[in-house]
Amino acid sequence: MSRCSNLVDVGRRHFLRGGSVAVAGLATAVLPVGGAKAAPANAQINYPSNRLANVSDLTVNEPMDIEYPDADSPGALIKLGQAIEGGAGPDGDIVAFSTLCPHKGWQLAYDSKDSTFNCPGHFSRFDVEAGGQQVWGHATQNLPQYTLRVDDNGDIYAEGASDLIFGRPSNVL
Amino acid sequence: MAYKRQIDRLPIPPKDAKVHNVTCHYCIVGCGYKAYTWDRNKQGTPTENAFGIDLSKQQGADGTWMAPSMYNVVKQDGKDVHLAVMPDHDCVVNSGLGSIRGARMAENRPSTVTGTQQQRLRDPMMWRYGVLQPTSWDDALDLVAQVTARVVTEGSEDDLVVSMFDHGGSAGGYENTWGTGKLYFESMKVKNCRIHNRPAYNSEVHSTRDMGVGELNYQYKDYELTDTIMIVGANPLETQTNLFLNHMVPGMRNGAKVIFVEPRRTVSVNAAEVAAGKDNVLHLQINAGTDMALFNALLTEIVAKGWVDKDFIANSTFQDGIAQAQDAGHPAALGSIEEAMKSCTMSLSEAAGICGVDAADIAKAAAWIAEPKDGARRKCVTAYEKGIIWGNDNYRTIGALVNIALATGNVGREGGGVCRLGGHQEGYYRPSDAHVGRPATYVDQLLINGGGKVHHVWACDHYKTTLNASQFKRIHKKRSDMVKEAMDAAAGGTREDLVNAIVGAVNKGGLFVVDVDIINSQIGQNAHVVLAACESNEMNLTSMNGERRLRLSEKYMDPFGNSKPDCLIAAGIAQNMERVLKAMGKADYAAQFQGYDWSTEEDAFMDGYNKGNPEVTYDRLRQMGNNGVQEPVVGFENGKLVGVERLYSNGEFGTGDKKARFCAAGWRGWQAEGKAEEQAKYKYWINNGRANIFWQNQFLDQDNDFIQDRFPFPFIEMNPADMADIGAGPGDLVEIHNANGATQAMVYPTPTARRGETLMVFGSPAGSQGNVINPGVNELVLPDYKHTWADIRKISDAPATVKAISFKSKEYKSV
Ligand code: SF4
Ligand code: FES
Numbered sequence: 001m002s003r004c005s006n007l008v009d010v011g012r013r014h015f016l017r018g019g020s021v022a023v024a025g026l027a028t029a030v031l032p033v034g035g036a037k038a039a040p041a042n043a044q045i046n047y048p049s050n051r052l053a054n055v056s057d058l059t060v061n062e063p064m065d066i067e068y069p070d071a072d073s074p075g076a077l078i079k080l081g082q083a084i085e086g087g088a089g090p091d092g093d094i095v096a097f098s099t100l101c102p103h104k105g106w107q108l109a110y111d112s113k114d115s116t117f118n119c120p121g122h123f124s125r126f127d128v129e130a131g132g133q134q135v136w137g138h139a140t141q142n143l144p145q146y147t148l149r150v151d152d153n154g155d156i157y158a159e160g161a162s163d164l165i166f167g168r169p170s171n172v173l
Numbered sequence: 174m175a176y177k178r179q180i181d182r183l184p185i186p187p188k189d190a191k192v193h194n195v196t197c198h199y200c201i202v203g204c205g206y207k208a209y210t211w212d213r214n215k216q217g218t219p220t221e222n223a224f225g226i227d228l229s230k231q232q233g234a235d236g237t238w239m240a241p242s243m244y245n246v247v248k249q250d251g252k253d254v255h256l257a258v259m260p261d262h263d264c265v266v267n268s269g270l271g272s273i274r275g276a277r278m279a280e281n282r283p284s285t286v287t288g289t290q291q292q293r294l295r296d297p298m299m300w301r302y303g304v305l306q307p308t309s310w311d312d313a314l315d316l317v318a319q320v321t322a323r324v325v326t327e328g329s330e331d332d333l334v335v336s337m338f339d340h341g342g343s344a345g346g347y348e349n350t351w352g353t354g355k356l357y358f359e360s361m362k363v364k365n366c367r368i369h370n371r372p373a374y375n376s377e378v379h380s381t382r383d384m385g386v387g388e389l390n391y392q393y394k395d396y397e398l399t400d401t402i403m404i405v406g407a408n409p410l411e412t413q414t415n416l417f418l419n420h421m422v423p424g425m426r427n428g429a430k431v432i433f434v435e436p437r438r439t440v441s442v443n444a445a446e447v448a449a450g451k452d453n454v455l456h457l458q459i460n461a462g463t464d465m466a467l468f469n470a471l472l473t474e475i476v477a478k479g480w481v482d483k484d485f486i487a488n489s490t491f492q493d494g495i496a497q498a499q500d501a502g503h504p505a506a507l508g509s510i511e512e513a514m515k516s517c518t519m520s521l522s523e524a525a526g527i528c529g530v531d532a533a534d535i536a537k538a539a540a541w542i543a544e545p546k547d548g549a550r551r552k553c554v555t556a557y558e559k560g561i562i563w564g565n566d567n568y569r570t571i572g573a574l575v576n577i578a579l580a581t582g583n584v585g586r587e588g589g590g591v592c593r594l595g596g597h598q599e600g601y602y603r604p605s606d607a608h609v610g611r612p613a614t615y616v617d618q619l620l621i622n623g624g625g626k627v628h629h630v631w632a633c634d635h636y637k638t639t640l641n642a643s644q645f646k647r648i649h650k651k652r653s654d655m656v657k658e659a660m661d662a663a664a665g666g667t668r669e670d671l672v673n674a675i676v677g678a679v680n681k682g683g684l685f686v687v688d689v690d691i692i693n694s695q696i697g698q699n700a701h702v703v704l705a706a707c708e709s710n711e712m713n714l715t716s717m718n719g720e721r722r723l724r725l726s727e728k729y730m731d732p733f734g735n736s737k738p739d740c741l742i743a744a745g746i747a748q749n750m751e752r753v754l755k756a757m758g759k760a761d762y763a764a765q766f767q768g769y770d771w772s773t774e775e776d777a778f779m780d781g782y783n784k785g786n787p788e789v790t791y792d793r794l795r796q797m798g799n800n801g802v803q804e805p806v807v808g809f810e811n812g813k814l815v816g817v818e819r820l821y822s823n824g825e826f827g828t829g830d831k832k833a834r835f836c837a838a839g840w841r842g843w844q845a846e847g848k849a850e851e852q853a854k855y856k857y858w859i860n861n862g863r864a865n866i867f868w869q870n871q872f873l874d875q876d877n878d879f880i881q882d883r884f885p886f887p888f889i890e891m892n893p894a895d896m897a898d899i900g901a902g903p904g905d906l907v908e909i910h911n912a913n914g915a916t917q918a919m920v921y922p923t924p925t926a927r928r929g930e931t932l933m934v935f936g937s938p939a940g941s942q943g944n945v946i947n948p949g950v951n952e953l954v955l956p957d958y959k960h961t962w963a964d965i966r967k968i969s970d971a972p973a974t975v976k977a978i979s980f981k982s983k984e985y986k987s988v
Pocket of ligand 1: 197198200201202203204267270271272273274413414415416
């Protein structure tokens, strides 16, 4: 996983791309900003349904880089190899998480030896096999986990998030 | 599956949100935060907001982000307002870093709107009709004063036992230590008192103070300027989190070497290896309780190699033999270095045998501490905490450590210092406690043996934080139950009947308990009157952190319900005492309870701290913001309070003749009673420690879903082979038992734990480690909580709440 081998730099570089580029790549459901006659806002935000990959693209325990809900929000899609609570797909073993540390937003790195995300910022750790639970660390929430849907063709879609993603007041900007 | 907050959007604070200075009250570090409050019906926009940044864009690493835990809805001046409490980038303590504790300050506020912290007390309560019933302040304070006045006048003030905080931050602070101190040490002279975490009213670091070296003598920046960081009996990544991250780690990245003296491999050791490189970290994994032997060998080696700072010793330390002989109040003699060496001299090989570490490693540590570097004196900063404070032979062990700093001239200088790391912030301002005496009364034993008739408890829960807790709890409950029964029997009678019934019961061995706290604590179950207190930011509160940085943490919300600041509760007790004593015809005694006409916490501050430090006012502290001023405050110039970066920088120390003393710290094995026998008898060492996640605010976190989800039970770290021996798997519940009592914990497999050496989290509401600690203390009544041995048996498979949680290693791995 290239992003994880040189974390700090990549993490920072990723953000230097800036929001404006990313906004252009947004799929659906951007809340209207301003606008005199904007429709009343919904009680909860609408998440885009984005195709992340096909089941056949995944190798067990090798995370695939994803971007969800938009290009500025890096994440990872992982097939764990054994069914897990909340796991999607035919084997019930596919999960996806934001990979921005919910402490101060550094880019997490995946340790395939024990299926954890590790943060080079300040040493926090999150367990992919326990719903992104922080094993030890400084974040005040567990890792945002994405709601997945797998269609009959094996296409995997992300359609929601369990927690607020680092660095934004709303998961859909 | 892990706890999910299911929050995907938060309100945005508007540009004109009110901004308040906040010092985090959850640990000694005292990180700076900003609290934003704004009207319920207002909000900012992505581009126009209180943070002044464009929130329509993803923020980068280390950027400003309001996590859900930083948000709540609270009452301010009677109205519901939005609240955001965010780490302050401009505070030199934390530079914008939050921690898993501090970044939850907002959500750990009581809110009737979001439902957080509903365990907080709203009203005073009184034991009536078999339960605690809410009542008015007048009613509650009247009963406290009636009973207390009767007991201290019919007997003496020695019949009043007081447990009270002595610190800053949550509870405590200059306002509240003064309010309580004025009541018990000026209006009265109560000598049977104790502090929240130990069974007597004493210092945890008597020896360093007697040596002339106050225990908080450096500034945090010294970690960034030093050659070597020595950490003893401490785990700062977990318990002084942002000191470690924002000052120690930069020091390591600047090339500092790190020495840990610690029987356990902690996450701090692991993180230091990552930050400094493995070759620059030396972990001396000593045998339990042998620190002093190690320090003496280090000193011996440093002296033998001629690495001492001769000028410093000649100019700043006592020269003529013994300055203070060993006696009942001084468990070791103090004096010149030559005098100390008569007791301290210990060879590397002897220490290696006692401590169970290689002699070569001890020699290496001595070189890292003191061998001149590039022809110049090497700088070394030393930090210590509960491993030796709550360890074997407290007085001499801390003395032996401070000896090394003195011998090498590492006090009062850049990159130096020999300091305790601390737990709570400090905030002590009280009238003299000289009448308490030294050694002070062992208050737990006094209560256990039937002493005392009235017990006032201020923000202390001895059910969770005392030693010999099984026996203490049993007897405390039995004695307070006698009073409850008497009160039940007097129901329906007059106030006079009630007071007579209570006084009758305490004269027969009962105990009348008044508990002042912010929640229903466990010891509060024994209370007859509960007085509802509030904490910082529900009141203004001043405290200083571990580098003596004094700040005003501002009030941004109302106290919950009808709760009040402790200082005003103390004033209320005093005023009621005056009234009751007058009515009893004791006018002279009543007059001692005058001088409490405070209507705010600021009045208490002006009556106490300001009288001793006339430069310091709320207005000036507010001006100094989150960076505050480092005590002692020595002036006010150009609109700013002037403080002191380091103590003793002029080479003059805190003794009568300004010369520091060395401690004749002769090694004597286990000092406290019963430790050696217990070690021989039981299979497992039950060390205790703290965890990052709840450290010292577990009492609040018992009502926090995110935290409870992670650790529904207190954990005990065990080597997997030890687990196999007792047939326990991850998350199974075990009972830890010995002759002192028993307690329960959830097993956390820890391959780095040595065989037979476990670590249980201290102070948990769901399993008190204190139950199995014996009553052994040192000569000055300092408890040795750390040294407890017991057997362990499995009592249950992992309960349902435990099944889904992670039991993976807590150690970060760079990938
Ligand atoms: S390190 Fe301590 S003071 Fe700082 S935020 Fe954490 S708990 Fe609060
Ligand atoms: S950013 Fe991940 S631990 Fe701080």
